Amino acid sequence: METKIAKLISYIFHPLLMPTYSLIFLFQIKSYLSFAIPRQAKVAIIAIIFFNTALMPALIFFFMKLRHIISSLKMEDRKERFLPFIITAVFYFGTYIMLRKFHLPSIIYFLTFGSACLIIIALTINFWWKISIHMMGIGGLTGALTCIAFYLSVNPGIYVAISIIIAGFIGFSRLKLLAHSPLQVYAGFITGAFFMMGLFWLIA
Numbered sequence: 001m002e003t004k005i006a007k008l009i010s011y012i013f014h015p016l017l018m019p020t021y022s023l024i025f026l027f028q029i030k031s032y033l034s035f036a037i038p039r040q041a042k043v044a045i046i047a048i049i050f051f052n053t054a055l056m057p058a059l060i061f062f063f064m065k066l067r068h069i070i071s072s073l074k075m076e077d078r079k080e081r082f083l084p085f086i087i088t089a090v091f092y093f094g095t096y097i098m099l100r101k102f103h104l105p106s107i108i109y110f111l112t113f114g115s116a117c118l119i120i121i122a123l124t125i126n127f128w129w130k131i132s133i134h135m136m137g138i139g140g141l142t143g144a145l146t147c148i149a150f151y152l153s154v155n156p157g158i159y160v161a162i163s164i165i166i167a168g169f170i171g172f173s174r175l176k177l178l179a180h181s182p183l184q185v186y187a188g189f190i191t192g193a194f195f196m197m198g199l200f201w202l203i204a
Contacts, residue, residue, distance in 0.1 A: 006173035010134060013170050016054040016088070018137035019095075019115045023049055025145055025159060026107065031152040033105055045099075045108065052095040053115065057088045074179070078130040085123040092116035107148055110203065114144060114196050121195060132180045132188030138167045139192025146193075147200035 013021075027033065027042050037045075061084055064070045070080045096112040118140050125131045142163040149159055167189055174180045180188075 002176055006176035009169050009173035010177065010179075013134065013138060013166060014054075015133045015137035016057055017050075018141055019053045019092070019112065020046060020050045022111045022115070022141050022144060023108070025141070025163075026111065026148060029149065029152060029154055029159065031154055033107070033152070036105070045104070048099070049095065049112070052091050052098075053088075057084070057091050060084075060087055078126055081126050082123070085119060085126065089116060089119040089123065092119055107151070110200060111144055114140060114199050117199065118192060118195060121191065125191075130180065130184060131191065132174055132184045134170050134174055135167065135180075135185050135188030136192035138163060138170050139189035139194075140196045141192075142167060142189075143193035143196030144200065147197055151200070 023046050027037070027046075061070070061073055061075075064084070065073055070084065071077065072080075075081050075084060092112070093116045096109065096116055099109060099112055118136055122131060122133050122136055142160060145159045145163055149155065171185045171189070174185055175182065
């Protein structure tokens with residue numbers, strides 16, 4: 001039973017979905033963004049992010065699996081991650097460039113650019129070590145929400161608390177499925193969180 005729950009958690013909070021979740025969280029924060037961007041525009045932005053950073057990479061990974069380019073969609077073999085990471089990075093940076101053509105709040109650009117950079121960091125680390133990409137994703141979300149909440153002058157407590165609780169569930173799932181060691185799980189979260197916080201203070 002616990003294994004099935006762990007698998008479900010890993011699917012629900014897949015790293016490819018983190019940019020989409022980040023925007024959903026952002027638009028839920030009661031700030032000027034809630035009023036400056038019309039509801040239809042919010043839906044359109046979320047749809048673009050989901051299509052480019054989650055759906056399209058997932059479809060390509062599925063095709064790669066059918067063509068036996070990768071042995072599993074889980075990509076448990078560290079060596080098999082290289083090409084999927086490159087493809088994901090191209091989609092993420094392409095999405096960032098596309099969104100820059102629109103007059104959107106800079107925070108949206110920050111989230112997209114930061115997510116793309118995390119893919120490059122994961123790709124680089126993957127040459128030597130199998131860090132947890134799931135935890136990098138939720139760590140990046142936690143770090144981004146922390147900075148954004150302060151930037152928007154809202155209490156970050158509830159948003160950060162929710163993301164940390166989610167991180168706990170994800171960490172449990174990765175360990176339960178024997179996908180990573182505890183060090184790889186903690187390192188993933190810390191890398192994602194500190195990078196996003198550092199990037200925010202650098203470009204804010």
